[in-house]
Amino acid sequence: MRLRIGVAVLAVVFVLSIGLIASAIDAVVLQTYDFAQDKIGEYPEGFIISSGAQHGVIEVVEDSELPSGRALRVFAPPNETKYYVTASTPKLKLPDPKATKLAVELCVKWSQGDASSGNYIYIRTDDAYRLIMLPMRGMLKWHAKDAGMNVKDVAVLGRDWHRIRVVADRVKSSATLYVDDMKRPYLENLPFQRPVESWDGVELRFTSETIATETREVFYGDIKIWVED
Structure with a gap:
């Protein structure tokens, strides 16, 4: 599958001093989480928390750079045993499950994790991973079975907040990625896993995997899911 890259992987520039501005969406948002009403230091209301979370930390934290002032922290400390520290949104029942395009938007800030994989953002249906992104080594990586897309760097994150949008086309089995600029595609034709x-039953899953050799940590915020026309 051909991947159209207009520009090589770039750091996306925005002014941190004014924080992230909430994006305008011309659609009915079906699911949204900004954690504004959640208690600091506790699990986010409504999320499904894995049994492996007891070996790490999943909590709502304060963050002045986000519109709501709060974020979700997923933290996996070093451990000789592999555990999956996971928080998932509830499965979503769509008015039209056969809709062609689903949009997922969220803010992401990578903090720790320097291996090639270990922090994951999954879009799932039928209890299977359909789209996979990895915030690792200060990069946003994309993973799919297609040749050349095995944990491939697609955008620079650094340790700053970035707004990410994925518009997934079910018919074409490919996605369009937006990074910070929600009006201009950053990459197109990214293949599904x-x-x-x-x-029907789509869910967003955030996982950090424990490993003996390093700490892994990512922050998430301002999550939205909707059907794209």
Whole structure:
């Protein structure tokens, strides 16, 4: 599958002093989480927390750079045993599960994790991973079975907040990625890990995997899911 890259992987520039501005969306948002009403230091309301979370930390934290002032922290300390520290949104029932395009938008800040993989953002349906992103080594990586897309660097994150949007086309089995600029695609034709028959029961999953040799940590915020026309 051809991947159209207009510009090589670049650091996306924005002014941190004014923080991240909430993006305008011309659609009905079906699911949203900004953690504004959640208690600091506790699990986010409504999220599904894995049993492996007891070996790490999942909590709502204060963050003045986000519109709501709060974020979700997923933290996996060093451990000789592999555990999956995971927080998932509830499965979403769509008015039209056969809709062609699903949009997922969120803010992401990578903090720790220098291996090639270990921090994951999954878009799932039918309990299977359909789209996979990895915030690792200060990069946003994309993973798919297609040749050349095995944990491939697609955008520079550094340790700053970035707004990410994925518009996933079920019919084409490919996605368009937006980074900070929600009006201009950053990358197009990014392949799915697995095809999607229906968006029914779609969920967003955040996982950091424990390993003996390093600490892993990512922050997430201002999450939205909707159907794109």
